[in-house]
Amino acid sequence: MSHKVYIAGVGMIPFRKPGASETYDAMGAGAVRQALEDAGLAYNDVQQAYAGYVYGDSTCGQKALYHVGMTGIPVINVNNNCATGSSALFLARQAVQSGAVECALAVGFEFMKPGPLMSNWTDRAPALERAHKLVSELVGREDIPSAIRQFAGAGKAHMDKYGTKLETFAKIRAKASEHAARNPLAVFRNVVSTEDVMNAPMLWEGVITRLMACPPTCGGAAAIVVSEAFAKKRGLRTDVLIAAQSVTTDLPSTYDARDMIRVVGFDMSRLAAQQVYEEAGIGPKDIDVIELHDCFAQNELITYEALGLCPEGGAEKLVNDGDNTYGGQWVVNPSGGLLSKGHPLGATGLAQCYELTHQLRGTAGDRQVPGAKVALAHNVGLGGACVVTAYQSA
Template identity: 40%
Template structure:
């Protein structure tokens, strides 16, 4: 007797799907440049989807720190087909914005298929943000929008990323008593532990709580092991319209993953955000829109990849994404819920803290991660039976991208 055929996936014409995806291992690539990394990943994503650059109607490339024109530089390696090419930057939400650019092109009916590529080559560039005091001036003359006579980083608070995100976490602790250093550290403990199962992670070493809490302090409460590293890497995703996907072979359809929500927000005015970036409100807004569009609730999520640039950031996003009760992020980590065997696994890839954070690649790489789990192809780190996942990134300034992905029915 012939094996029973699986039911045909339910594909609406106006739905949009991830057809193919890829990420390079994050790490250091001194012998390659960002064009090599991006092009390699783009070709692999096309191959994964069983298509070629000649099938693409649009290309968007996200690269924050490079020399610009990344989309066209990729085309010159993988195929100059004359399609519209977008160069996207949006702080740490750059990759998600590239995904969304392709998504919008397809939803507007201007493309059937497109590819988003995110890449960064950072090398060992050290601490980001707070570029340091301006070169010592001979004369104190007011300049800039604050009329400052010299650099203010370190005199009027910190502009360094570990400190800015430390303060975001401490503000949460201020508003919700009981949240403490150990809970922030436990986030890093979890993500380092998760990364040991991910062959694509920049670091794959687990650390004890004592090692994490005892590591050199960058900006209290963030120690070195609670901060994401700099690094190199690329990721790519091919998106396709439901209408086009319907004409493809069943085996291709079965691996396709539906984008149930694609949302981008910026930070709305809040009083406090004029001096300290508010990473909460825009994430809450994006989450509300995404859940509404996808018709799913936080408790439906089988896995979440969220923007853990620092341990303090991940903790507050449990709350911002509605994964826990309001004010309950400390209890949430203590309960084990975001561990890979918990109720809502968070950052099973190792997260930015251990998988790495080549900025432009990050928002595409977490689409890769969720897609790979929904396909059941994540190997040792697979979350079994995963059907719905959420990918979140935030860039200071600010921009927040959220995508909700669902396994083909």
């Protein structure tokens, strides 16, 4: 059986720089308490919980949730790199959609260190070993941190293939700051201009500046998903429906194409989007608001094309036409996105859910997209996993 699944409640604590946040368990518990209050439910009503984080020991989810309650329910810990939060939501939704439970919780949190992402393990082969080898062959630059090499390398490939200007990526970053200025939960709320972004220190000469990369941040977010029958029985809101959702992983083309744009997940993003459009019965032009994975400004531009917002090679025109902000075809990352809101890995996908839920409810305040009825979330993790989710106001 397949049941409709609704977002009954969401919670999110303000994202903070490393060293300025609460502990991971306090952040996770705080987000869960908010989601339960928003839904009008008690923790005793939750039948399964999925806890997402990347940097933590096993059963960190239990530690966070035990602050809220100890009811003996299954708590499943989820790690899917930067797509972890959305992967936890996918599992919670799947449990409700299948009829296994009527009420499930997804929570994501991350307690991060300053500086570039690094593995905590030095005595075993890294999960991204194959990708790292290919990146070394395609772009070199062993002096640059791995994530920058990958995503900036993809941006450079786009520049080389389509003539995309560095200034276009700077425009995306400036747009993110303008959106984040309206979001009290974002870590960076200062507005920067395209010129500010261009004049920031270069991380790779002519390819990426420091302001085009998202900052490491700490935070937590959560969502309660319920069946239609449970919502009606308990008098819960049913105004935001998860209309479709897809999780994809890498395809042979990720490596075989020897194309940096493919290495950072273009094809699995495109496949996930296609599956979601088909399941929901919508197309890109039906979407009003989008939260997508802008870990780098370069990845936001590439993702426009992967989601079918424009043809391959057409993203620069989309940016220059203003079709990624208020007054354009779509409002992309009204929260400020990862670039300005922050990117605590395990929380990111559920923070997207928080933002889009409020957009569809019409409760997003100064950043409200007028008349938003259909929303799309895109959350990608190298290694790899991509989660695309379509939400609709019901």
